[in-house]
Amino acid sequence: MTTDAIQVPADAAARHAERTRRVADAIALKETDRVPVIYHTQFWHARQAGMNYRRAMYDYQALMDSCREVVLALEPDMYASPLRPAFGPCLDALGFKQLEWPGHGTRDDAMFQYLDREYMKPEEYKEFLFDPSGFFLSKYLPRVGTAFEGLDKLPSLPTLYYGRIFAVLPRFCDPAVTRAFERLRRAGEEGERLGACMSSFAEEMDRLGFPQSQGVMASSPYDYLGDHFRGSKGILLDMYRRKDELLAALDKVTTILLEHTVAAGSRHPCKLVYIPIHWAMDSFMSLEQFKTFFWPPFRRLLLGMIEAGLTPVCFWESVCTTRLETIADIPPAKAIYWFEGTDLARAKEVLRGIACVRGNVPPSVLISGTPEDVDACCRRLIETAGKGGGLILDGACGIPDEAKPANVKAMFASVRKYAA
Amino acid sequence: MDALADMREEEAVALARSMLDAGDDPSRVLEICREAMDVVGKRFEKQEYFLPELVLAGEMLETIGAMAKPLLQQASGGESKKLGRVLIGTVHGDLHDIGKNIVTFMLDINGYEVRDIGIDVPVTKFVEEIRDFKPLVVGLSGFLTLAFDSMKETVQAIEHAGLRNGMKIMIGGGQVDEAVRTYTGADAFGSNAVAAVGLCRQWIPAQAA
Structure with a gap:
């Protein structure tokens, strides 16, 4: 299907404004004409179009075509860009090592997966804290992507001053350095191609009347360090063995993440910032540990984003019931809290007047249930968590790729059937 | 046992080291570790402990085990009977x-x-x-x-x-x-x-x- 072949409805602009307003009102905790619903998935549309994961991660056009078709049929209030997980060509260009994906560790019909490893050694905290950029160039980046190998041959950047600059100039033509820059140039071009597709798809969907549900992404400081640097085992041990260094690193990372998120988020037309949260769940750490390590830096990040006019969309993975009272400590009506496994009615009770809740039709129902099961589940969510406004309906983790089409249709139909 | 169960890693390892250096039976040291792990498991069940404590307890057990096992005499008995x-x-x-x-x-x-x-x-x-x-x-x-x-x-x-x-x-x-x-x-x-x-x-x- 080509873009030109699609008829733009006469009322598309009005529908776009109406959908945007409906979600904005839900975030503002106002009552809406109906509960808004968002289409968020990894590759459900691609699977419906018969693509395997390998093609879905590499074929930008096919992915956009399949997503457009689904969005036009389901008519959500917002959708998440289908190109978010289409990073196969960029991963290839970078020689990325933190994921396995089709053709690179997983089968063609299997999803990409993160490799939980130690990418920063415990004794490297000091180096990271003293000069994060230097640590990235000399240690971290070459560990996570082969294209970065060679950057460790660069001189220490703060030593480039006055006459010293001339002394270290030859380092910039070191074959390892020029090879790295050449590979990164090619990776950059691929990134540009992906970015251009994202922008043009968003503009096209805007014309068709559908706004995006998220702009840039961010990470909680604890997840950033745990997922991408220390690994799960490493950061759990650091909570005992290197508490002060971990707290100092979390503080530093918060500043870095905040500056980046505000700068990138301000440039993006969509002001909703998606933040998947992996380590907040009840079963991972005690409430006291959560209040020491996780929440204070994350709250600072959220407050900074809100102050800059951005709307955090926090995806609280798994069950976070014991965290609800703590995470209620943010300015009212400025964020979406999307809960995967937390009881949404209970969350709404605690967060009433504080945050819009989102979720949470279980994947088990969408995959193995019937349309009647889905309908009943959505009705319950709408009539309990939707009462008084401030609910966005969604799957617990979006639409799982394995969900039955009739079940997905039932979920999107439910907001038009039931009133909060 | 308390040092291990209470997550005092340095103390637990030092105590085990001093017991072994003093010629205590290594199987006795390992038995104390097993008792401590039992306490850790119970605290986890009661949600007093979470993943950081399980991971750290596992590390302590591994460190002490590596010190004690080479000293184990063949005659000092086998593994305790497993449940299934x-x-x-x-x-x-x-x-x-x-x-x-x-x-x-x-x-x-x-x-x-x-x-x-x-x-x-x-x-x-x-x-x-x-x-x-x-x-x-x-x-x-x-x-x-x-x-x-x-x-x-x-x-x-x-x-x-x-x-x-x-x-x-x-x-x-x-x-x-x-x-x-x-x-x-x-x-x-x-x-x-x-x-x-x-x-x-x-x-x-x-x-x-």
């Missing part, structure tokens, strides 16, 4: 192992003989390992939604191989719930490691081992 065999693995297509590792750890400190066959385990490997290990319980772990189908296929393959009789299958991880249990045909699901231990206690009476 449990085979566990993450189903094919899924590489996640945090949940599986916690369940393995908790079953181990609760006295079960656990064989962990890793992640992304093909159906055929489950069947082969069951034939070889002859477990009373099989645990299928998975975090991703694709694991629902992998679990179903694994349960079916175990049945087709004629291995289901006299054996129980439990599933867990991520978004697993009763609907997934029905879908996969497993005997039960567990939301966490404590639930997995509870299922094994229910299915493997102490005298059966």
Whole structure:
């Protein structure tokens, strides 16, 4: 299907404004004409179009075509860009090592997966804290992507001053350095191609009347360090063995993440910032540990984003019931809290007047249930968590790729059937 | 024992070292560690301890074990009797192992003989390992939604191989719930490691081992 072949409805602009307003009102905790619903998935549309994961991660056009078709049929209030997980060509260009994906560790019909490893050694905290950029160039980046190998041959950047600059100039033509820059140039071009597709798809969907549900992404400081640097085992041990260094690193990372998120988020037309949260769940750490390590830096990040006019969309993975009272400590009506496994009615009770809740039709129902099961589940969510406004309906983790089409249709139909 | 159970790592390791240096029986040192791990497990069940404590306790045990085991005399007795065999693995297509590792750890400190066959385990490997290990319980772990189908296929393959009789299958991880249990045909699901231990206690009476 080509873009030109699609008829733009006469009322598309009005529908776009109406959908945007409906979600904005839900975030503002106002009552809406109906509960808004968002289409968020990894590759459900691609699977419906018969693509395997390998093609879905590499074929930008096919992915956009399949997503457009689904969005036009389901008519959500917002959708998440289908190109978010289409990073196969960029991963290839970078020689990325933190994921396995089709053709690179997983089968063609299997999803990409993160490799939980130690990418920063415990004794490297000091180096990271003293000069994060230097640590990235000399240690971290070459560990996570082969294209970065060679950057460790660069001189220490703060030593480039006055006459010293001339002394270290030859380092910039070191074959390892020029090879790295050449590979990164090619990776950059691929990134540009992906970015251009994202922008043009968003503009096209805007014309068709559908706004995006998220702009840039961010990470909680604890997840950033745990997922991408220390690994799960490493950061759990650091909570005992290197508490002060971990707290100092979390503080530093918060500043870095905040500056980046505000700068990138301000440039993006969509002001909703998606933040998947992996380590907040009840079963991972005690409430006291959560209040020491996780929440204070994350709250600072959220407050900074809100102050800059951005709307955090926090995806609280798994069950976070014991965290609800703590995470209620943010300015009212400025964020979406999307809960995967937390009881949404209970969350709404605690967060009433504080945050819009989102979720949470279980994947088990969408995959193995019937349309009647889905309908009943959505009705319950709408009539309990939707009462008084401030609910966005969604799957617990979006639409799982394995969900039955009739079940997905039932979920999107439910907001038009039931009133909060 | 208190030092290990209370997460005072340096003190626990130093105490073990001084006991061994003083010529104490290394099996006695390991026995104290086992008692301490029992306390850790109970605190985890009561939600006083969480993952940081389990991981640190595991590290302390490994350090002390490495010091004590080379000193063990052959005559000092064997391993304590295990309660029963449990085979566990993450189903094919899924590489996640945090949940599986916690369940393995908790079953181990609760006295079960656990064989962990890793992640992304093909159906055929489950069947082969069951034939070889002859477990009373099989645990299928998975975090991703694709694991629902992998679990179903694994349960079916175990049945087709004629291995289901006299054996129980439990599933867990991520978004697993009763609907997934029905879908996969497993005997039960567990939301966490404590639930997995509870299922094994229910299915493997102490005298059966």
